Amino acid sequence: MDVEASGRAFDGWNDFLSRNAFGTFFQTSFYADYAEREAGLKPFFLRAEENGRTAGQLLLLKGSRAHGLLANAPFSRATTKIARSLLPAFHWVYGPVAESEEAALALLKKAAAVSKGKIRECSPHPLEQFENAFTTAGFKQKKWGTFIVDLSQSEEELWKNVDHSARKLANRTLEQVEVKQVETEGEFKEFHGVLNENRKRGKVRPYRYSPLLWKIWRESGTGAVFIAREKTSNRVLAGLGISFFNGYLNEWGAGTSNYAIENHVYAQDAIKWSVVKWAKGKNFRFFDLTGVNPNPQDEKENGIFRFKEKWGGKLVEYSAWSLQ
Template structure:
């Protein structure tokens, strides 16, 4: 695939030589028309079995997922519509089934008018809009300012957690990985591949996973995906032992992630996902915990578009037939 289009853009896409079954997703770096972003070329059905991923790979059915942009490099001369057209053109060339783009909603904290700009541009190109919410903290303001934004009780516990015997380590121990996956209910082939890649540092620097231990006992886990300007927190889990011990391991882990964001040079840390309208006590508690770190609630739209519909329809039919055959065989046996 050529590295330039009309002499203005480039897109490094090494998926052809990356060994798709080794990596669950391939990193894509995009710079075009005054914008930059990082994306992932993923199997269309991301929770498929190993055989399912092999089949989708042979059918060349991928989903182009861009969770980190586009971010404007130069406000003057940047053309969002041209960037979108370019992404769709390339997605068609490699027969992607669909494109999913998350706007840089963390930038809405500085300029709320960007939301309308992105919505209008993507709607015009036929993308569907799906409303989402998140909690975003600007970590570039420095540690003192970050502490001042925290809820009083969170600030107290965070400082106390940094004075105790809690240690933070990269999640590389097979035993600790198994415990994390068991708590999260992620015992699938795909999630094992993700964790193994992250543990081996064989994931192009996209993912990092950490575990908080107290007296050698793992009590809290946290993952992060890194973009150009933002770290997206995911996969947080706590052990039942944490509540029994009344440990502050999860607070130590969140502080570590804030400091890690500083080290990486990103501006924002995103506690991904929020449901401000929920009346579910559990979800309300999670939202309260995320907001207590001083972040702001940001609302935005996720943009999706089907690019190569016939392939998707074919695979969906195949999956339906396979499921029905499996259910029939189970009844027979």
């Protein structure tokens, strides 16, 4: 098994992912483009070949141990580039994407070599975990989980699986709001404003304004942003980003406005069910609610678990891994 590394995507990179049931947006060249241009991360494309054909791939991203502190700060792209030289740390999401345990192991060993063992955190696809390969390659394990909605069910089955209280809230709220896809940058700015209201309530640093990811999603057909707009006032009450590739959806930043919270308008519930129906109509395969602690440690984690649990998905436990 031969493994090559390159700073640019190999020919056919996204095609290979689209042929593998476990290829997601997080391993595409589109995500690498976003990570490099927006976050200042450096991508490494690893490809395993056997007898002249691709057997597996891994998108490895180089950042820094200070990335969490630098993200969304002024000049973060420039400071991240400096920090990744001084305090390098590597990670990836939902990889490797491989046809066999052998190919996965070869990619993990190459990632360890390229990073010089400085892999801080990475995660396999929850439905293709390659646990033996990670263990053999010397990675350390941390339990994690996510709820995944199986979209092969009928719409009636999907609705029946939603918690009774969530069904009531979604129905009631859909009478108050219109859920739609963001089509203009003006609408995206409204979504961004709601997202930052949400972050300020949680006492975390607001996001810098950038429509780059939304534009990449629109141009490549790999994602969308949904908003809930109140019918009477026309104000945006909530929003949710989703990426999709190869029939697999992941939710991204979710935000609810202060107005919606204060007036008990459950706009996020309306969006969630609307996205499930929309994805079902597109014949997508799975909707991944993107991460929960299977053993919540505080009230915040408990709240996240309860909200994601009520949408009828299956709790899939998997592991986050590191070499540090």
